[in-house]
Each structure stands twice: as structure tokens, then as C-alpha cells.
Amino acid sequence: xxxxxxxxxxxxxxxxxxxxxxWMSWFLAGHAVPGxxxxxxxxxxxxxxxxxxxxxxxxxxxxxxxxxxLHVAVRTADERNVPDALDRVRLLYGTDVDSADADxxxxxxPALAPxxxxxxxxxxxxxxxxxxxxxxxxxxxxxxxxxxxxxxxRLVAALGDPVGDDAGAPEHxxxxxxxxxxxxxxKGATVLTGPARRVTAIAETARRLADGAxxxxxxxxxxxxxxxxxALRGVGPWTARYVSMRVxxxxxxxxxxxxxxxxxxxxxxxxxxxxxxxxxxxSSASMHLWRVALLDRGAYPAAxxxx
Numbered sequence: 001x002x003x004x005x006x007x008x009x010x011x012x013x014x015x016x017x018x019x020x021x022x023w024m025s026w027f028l029a030g031h032a033v034p035g036x037x038x039x040x041x042x043x044x045x046x047x048x049x050x051x052x053x054x055x056x057x058x059x060x061x062x063x064x065x066x067x068x069x070l071h072v073a074v075r076t077a078d079e080r081n082v083p084d085a086l087d088r089v090r091l092l093y094g095t096d097v098d099s100a101d102a103d104x105x106x107x108x109x110p111a112l113a114p115x116x117x118x119x120x121x122x123x124x125x126x127x128x129x130x131x132x133x134x135x136x137x138x139x140x141x142x143x144x145x146x147x148x149x150x151x152x153x154r155l156v157a158a159l160g161d162p163v164g165d166d167a168g169a170p171e172h173x174x175x176x177x178x179x180x181x182x183x184x185x186x187k188g189a190t191v192l193t194g195p196a197r198r199v200t201a202i203a204e205t206a207r208r209l210a211d212g213a214x215x216x217x218x219x220x221x222x223x224x225x226x227x228x229x230x231a232l233r234g235v236g237p238w239t240a241r242y243v244s245m246r247v248x249x250x251x252x253x254x255x256x257x258x259x260x261x262x263x264x265x266x267x268x269x270x271x272x273x274x275x276x277x278x279x280x281x282x283s284s285a286s287m288h289l290w291r292v293a294l295l296d297r298g299a300y301p302a303a304x305x306x307x
Contacts, residue, residue, distance in 0.1 A: 003077070004077035004078065005077065006075055006076060006077045007075070007076070007077075007079065008073050008074065008075045009073070009074045009075075009076075009079065009082045010071075010072070010073050011071075011072045011073075011074070011086055012069050012070070012071055012072070013069070013070040013071075013072060013086070013089070013090060013093075013095050014069065014070075014095070015061075015068040015069065015070055015093070015095045016095065016096060016097060016098055016099070017066070017067070017068065017100075017121065018099060018100065018103065018120035018121030019061075019063075019068040019095075019099070019121040019123065020119045020120065020121045020122040020123065021061045021063050021068060022119070022301065023119055023122045023123065023287065023291060024061065024093060024094075024123055024125060025039075025042065025044075025061060026300055026301065027125050028044045028125070029044075030145050031145060031148075031149070032044075032046075032149065033136075033149050033152045033153050033156060033178075034149065034153040034156075034173065035153050035156045035157055035160070035173065035174075035175055035176050036153075036156050036160065036174060036175075036176055036177065036178055037174070038172055038173045038174060040172070042060055042061070043058055043059065043060045044058070044059045044060070045057065045058045045059070045172050045173075045174055046128075046174065047163050047174050047176065047177045047178070048081075048085055048088060048128060048129075048177075049129065049161075049177045049178065049180070050076070050081040050084050050085060051080070051081070051084065052076075052078035052080045052081045053076065053077055053078050053081065054076070054077075054161070054163050054164070054177055055074055055075060055076035055081045055082075055085045056074075056075045056076070056163060056174050057072060057073065057074050057075075057085055057088075057089055058072070058073040058075075058172075059071070059072050059089055059093070061093075070089070070093055070095055072086060072089050074086065088128040088129075089128070091126035091127060091128065091218075091249070092125060092126045092127065092128050093123070093125075093126070094123035094124060094125070094126055094249075097123055097249075099120075099121045099122070099123065099284065100121075101281070102251070102281035102284040103116050103120050103121065103284075105277075105278060105281050106278060106281060106284060106285055106288065108277075109277060109278065111268040111269060111270050112268070112270075112278075112285065112288055115288040115291060115292055116288065119288070119291060122284055122287045122288060122291065123284075123287070124245055124246065124249070124251075124283045124284065124286075124287055125246060126246055126247075126249060127246045127247045129178065130216035130217060130218075130243075130247045131181050131206075131209045131216060132178045133216075133243060133246055133247055134205065134209070134216060134229070134239075134243050134247075135181070135184060135202060135205065135206060135209075136148070136152055136178075137239050137242055137243055138198075138201065138202050138205060138234060138235065138239060139151050139152050139155070139192070139202060140152075141198070141234075141238075141239060143194075151192060151193070151194070154191060154192070154193075155179060155184065155188065155191050155192060156176050156177075156178060156179065157176065158187070158191045159179035159183040159184060159187055159188065159191060160176035160177045160178055160179045160183075161176065161177045161179075161180075162175060162176055162177075163175055163176060163177060180210070181206040181207070181209035181210040182206070182210040184202065184203065184206035185203055185204075185206040185207035185209075185210050188202060188203045188206055189202075189203045197234065198234060200233070200234075201232070201233045201234025201235070202234065204232070204233055204234075205232050205233075205234065205235070208232065214228055214229070214232065215228070216243070216247055217247070218247060218248055218249060220248070222244045222248045222250040222253075225240075225243075225244060225247070225248060226240040226241065226243075226244050229243060229244075237257060238255065238257045238258060241253045241254075241255060242255060245283050245286075250283060251280055251281055251282075251283050251284065252279055252280040252281065252282045252283060253282060253283045253286065254272065254275050254278070254282035254283075254285065254286055255286040256272040256273075256275070258286070258290075260289075260290050260293045260294065261286055261289045261290060261293070263293040263296070264288070264289030264290060264291070264292040264293035264296075265289055267292055267293060267296055268289070268292060270289075
């Protein structure tokens with residue numbers, strides 16, 4: 001029997017303005033996991049596990065004459081995957097988020113106004129797979145971005161299903177899918193390294209995801225989902241809030257226990273206990289505080305012109 005032929009569907013997704021291309025590009029590059037994600041010459045590629053088989057998406061933000069467009073190529077063996085793939089890309093990039101209201105509120109704060117002026121339309125990256133987002137967040141707790149990528153890449157290489165040569169992606173370094181929760185529950189403890197309590201907590205969380213005991217999806221109330229997450233071993237307030245911010249698209253999450261956010265606040269002379277003036281856009285404020293701290297460290301590219 002002949003295997004289905006992989007085809008490529010191209011789409012240009014409009015992006016609501018303003019949109020900070022630099023922030024999203026930095027975030028995706030900084031968190032990319034070898035084997036399933038790459039960023040090369042401004043193009044972000046990754047594998048996706050979808051209802052009708054795997055897909056590989058290639059995404060490139062293009063900003064010209066004050067307008068941002070997200071060029072997307074979806075490669076899959078089943079065209080029924082295309083709408084789902086595009087929806088997930090929209091969520092990841094936050095293409096439909098109206099950030100003008102957030103900018104107006106945050107710019108009214110003299111401490112944040114310069115960052116808003118330099119980076120209008122900063123977005124919170126969304127999630128293409130809630131279970132993946134939770135497990136990757138747990139893997140990355142209290143370690144550097146580079147270490148998190150290394151640990152996650154090891155998990156992907158050992159337990160992720162192959163995308164397949166017909167995907168036309170191996171030459172780009174996209175060879176596997178992120179493992180299923182069931183695979184991480186069964187064998188993750190033999191692959192992951194680090195403190196035993198952390199590894200056990202990740203495996204236990206994966207089992208609960210696989211069994212359906214924990215539900216993560218955009219339609220759930222954020223408070224309800226956070227309560228379920230906090231009941232898991234190894235999940236604290238930061239992880240629950242971060243997952244809520246990315247999976248639920250909750251616009252009012254202040255990551256006030258995050259080290260980098262706190263450093264950004266200190267640089268601006270901001271008291272995070274008095275963040276009510278930023279509501280309901282504290283998620284965007286968290287991104288600005290991250291950006292300020294990263295700029296101070298020299299870990300984030302300064303503006304060099306449009307795009």
C-alpha cells in the first residue's frame with residue numbers, strides 16, 4: 001500500500017497591529033528544542049502532533065511599511081490537518097490579540113512607558129499543545145533556557161515519534177514529535193536527569209495528563225485550571241500562572257515570583273505589590289519586565305530598525 005503523499009499548503013495570516021516582531025522571534029528562538037524546533041534565518045519550524053497525523057509548520061514574520069504578516073507553510077500527509085495547524089500557529093503567535101488597549105494602559109505608567117514605546121504590541125506566546133507546554137515548563141523550572149532545551153531534546157530524541165523523511169523536514173533538523181504524555185509517563189524517568197523529586201513529578205504529571213485526570217484547554221476558566229495544577233506534585237504558583245498565561249491566553253497574569261521579572265521591576269523601580277494599575281493587562285506587563293531585564297543583561301537584541 002502506497003503511503004500518503006505529503007503536500008505543502010501556504011497561507012498568509014494577518015496580524016493585528018501593533019505587533020512586536022522582535023520579542024516573539026527572540027522567544028521562539030530562545031526556547032527552541034533541537035530535533036523538533038529550529039529557527040534559521042528568521043524562519044521558525046516545528047513539528048506538530050495533530051488529529052490526522054503529524055505536520056511540520058514553517059513560520060516567518062514579515063514586517064513592511066507598518067504592516068505585519070505571518071507567512072506559514074503547513075506540510076502534512078493529510079490536508080484535514082491544515083486548519084488545525086493554522087489555528088495553533090495563530091495561538092502561538094497571538095496574531096488575533098488586540099494589544100492596543102494593553103499598550104494604552106501600560107504606557108500610562110511612567111515606569112513602563114519607555115518599554116511600551118520601544119516595543120509596542122508585545123505579545124505573550126501562546127501554546128500549540130497544552131500538555132507539551134506544561135511538561136516543558138516543568139522540565140525548565142529553575143534551570144537556564146539552554147539547559148531546558150538540552151533536557152527536552154534528550155526526551156524528544158528518546159521518546160518522540162519520528163516525523164518521517166517524507167515530511168521534507170529532516171534537512172531542517174525537524175525529525176521527531178514531542179512525546180505523548182503516555183510515553184513520558186512510562187519512560188520519562190529513565191531519560192530525564194536531575195533531582196529525583198523533579199523527575200518523578202514530571203512523570204506523575206504526564207500520567208495524569210495521559211489518564212485524563214488533568215485537563216488543559218483554552219476553554220477552561222483560568223482559576224479552575226490553576227487550582228488543578230497546584231494540586232500536582234512539583235507544580236507551584238509560578239508554573240501554574242505561566243501555563244495559564246500561555247494555554248488560557250489569560251491577559252492578567254503577573255509573574256511576580258519570576259526572577260527575571262523581579263529584576264526588570266527593580267531596574268524600573270517598580271513595586272510588584274502595586275500592580276493593580278496594570279490590570280487587566282499584567283501578562284503584557286510581565287513580558288515588558290522580562291524584556292527590560294534581558295536588555296540590561298545583554299541577552300536580548302536591541303532595536304535596529306523596523307522588522
